[in-house]
Amino acid sequence: MFSEKAALRIPGPTPVPPEVTRAMTHSMIGHRSADFSNLLKNVEDKLRPLFGTSGAVAVIAGTGTGGLEAAIANLVLPGDGVLSVTTGNFGDRFADIAKRAGAVLHTLSYDWGTPANPDDIDRFLTENDHVKVVLVTHCETSTGVLNDVKTIAQIVRKHNAYIIVDAVSSLVGAKLPMDEWNIDLVATGSQKALALPPGLALVGISERALQRIKERPGRSLYFDLARYAKDLSNNTTPWTPPVSLVYGLLESLTMIEEEGLENVQARHLLLRDMTRAAIRALNLPLLVTEDQYASPTVTTVSTPDFDADAFRKILKNELHISVAGGQKQLSGKIFRIGHMGYVDAADMLQCISAIEVALYKIGHKIELGVGIKAAEEVLVRA
Ligand SMILES: Cc1ncc(COP(=O)(O)O)c(C=O)c1O
Incomplete structure (x- = not known):
């Protein structure tokens, strides 16, 4: 189907x-x-x-x-x-x-x-x-x-x-x-x-x-x-x-x-900030620690307690969301979330919610809903 x-x-x-x-x-x-x-x-x-x-x-x-x-x-x-x-x-x-x-x-x-x-x-x-x-x-x-x-x-x-x-x-x-x-x-x-x-x-x-x-x-x-x-x-x-x-x-x-180019760029920053807030709330390390150097187009997340590629498989096969894996020495250790181009806040809410479910399934300890709440708070305050 x-x-x-x-x-x-x-x-x-x-x-x-x-x-x-x-x-x-x-x-x-x-x-x-x-x-x-x-x-x-x-x-x-x-x-x-x-x-x-x-x-x-x-x-x-x-x-x-x-x-x-x-x-x-x-x-x-x-x-x-x-x-x-x-x-x-x-x-x-x-x-x-x-x-x-x-x-x-x-x-x-x-x-x-x-x-x-x-x-x-x-x-x-x-x-x-x-x-x-x-x-x-x-x-x-x-x-x-x-x-x-x-x-x-x-x-x-x-x-x-x-x-x-x-x-x-x-x-x-x-x-x-x-x-x-x-x-x-x-x-x-x-x-x-x-x-x-x-x-x-x-x-x-x-x-x-x-x-x-x-x-x-x-x-x-x-x-x-x-x-x-x-x-x-x-x-x-x-x-x-x-x-x-x-x-x-x-x-x-x-x-x-x-x-408007400025609005497009502000939208990308908002998507970045929603994503970073969610990842922090989900108790996962962001590879880029300082917001100032975090790209508005892609967010990278370390996975210290599970295999990033196994997690991506759950997301793709069970929830139909594709995120990217790590390259070279980061292979299996991070996943990368793209939020550029034809993407809006609702797309990110869907993505973050699916990430929570996949994290739960792979055994990363989280309280369901904390990531989505953090992202929503960024969104409603924007
Ligand atoms: C920063 C950067 N440079 C170069 C490339 C290579 O572009 P392409 O695969 O379109 O040749 C990419 C592709 O992901 C990229 O992200």
């Missing part, structure tokens, strides 16, 4: 709104047509305020990793010094992309669950002035840490270096105004807080980054961001774009615009 029923509370892919699904059924059009140019112009007009940039936002067929690869292929040439700030699995992968691009790679690593310390980056750049590119993950989805990109970007600019931000699981859900915060390139993917299916990578390109790319072109043709920016000024793309996803993107951006 319920084989296809699953509330997707994983940190991507996320639920797709029916409006977006409908928009993607638009009949196919030629990508060199006036219709597509109009569509792309409308998309671009909405993407720029979302990224907080006066620069271009490249719409690329690919996933988040493709967006990160595009950013690195354009700002990092073989032999360039690069600092990778890594706070988890996705930071490690970001570093790997840079290494494969031929960077002379330096890494600042932090314990999983701990945010990066901007002072360390300042000190590192002072002592290593050959490093001209810094890689930072905004929301480290493997741990739920939200790094202080604003302060880090300020430091990177002070050292006259460039910063690339992985905003795959943060953009829309968390504040990240590129130009105001001095960020050079920002990459995200469609299947997270944008609430689209996977398949689109979006890369925000600041004027400063574009200048640098024009002066020192990278080796990649497919990911040539200068070419994307030039073609965007003519409302077109270098290669055949995923037209249906672009229709979906316009609908998603329209929905975000209607709610």
Whole structure:
């Protein structure tokens, strides 16, 4: 009966709104047509305020990793010094992309669950002035840490270096105004807080980054961001774009615009706070202890007295709710609750209530209802 029923509370892919699904059924059009140019112009007009940039936002067929690869292929040439700030699995992968691009790679690593310390980056750049590119993950989805990109970007600019931000699981859900915060390139993917299916990578390109790319072109043709920016000024793309996803993107951006970006971000914070209050009341440790560094899009929960994956199985098989497991060294030790995109307070109440039942069934000692009460108290006071 319920084989296809699953509330997707994983940190991507996320639920797709029916409006977006409908928009993607638009009949196919030629990508060199006036219709597509109009569509792309409308998309671009909405993407720029979302990224907080006066620069271009490249719409690329690919996933988040493709967006990160595009950013690195354009700002990092073989032999360039690069600092990778890594706070988890996705930071490690970001570093790997840079290494494969031929960077002379330096890494600042932090314990999983701990945010990066901007002072360390300042000190590192002072002592290593050959490093001209810094890689930072905004929301480290493997741990739920939200790094202080604003302060880090300020430091990177002070050292006259460039910063690339992985905003795959943060953009829309968390504040990240590129130009105001001095960020050079920002990459995200469609299947997270944008609430689209996977398949689109979006890369925000600041004027400063574009200048640098024009002066020192990278080796990649497919990911040539200068070419994307030039073609965007003519409302077109270098290669055949995923037209249906672009229709979906316009609908998603329209929905975000209607709610208002600030309201969207406030909603994500509310969902985070409801979730964290519930988890605390249920006597489970949050992997990210300080609220200030807790991502508004994903909450990570340690499971000291039971196996996280067995717990997830109960949630999925008996209550039809999917939460994610831990990655690498956190496998079996944590579960991750996604609350981004097309998710509201009622969805979280359902999720928290189901979590309580699954905790009870797996033998974690709780009083039923305490988590939901804590979440409701956050909600009614908001
Ligand atoms: C922070 C972060 N970076 C990169 C990625 C990789 O994105 P994709 O799987 O879309 O290539 C993800 C995906 O979960 C992510 O959360």
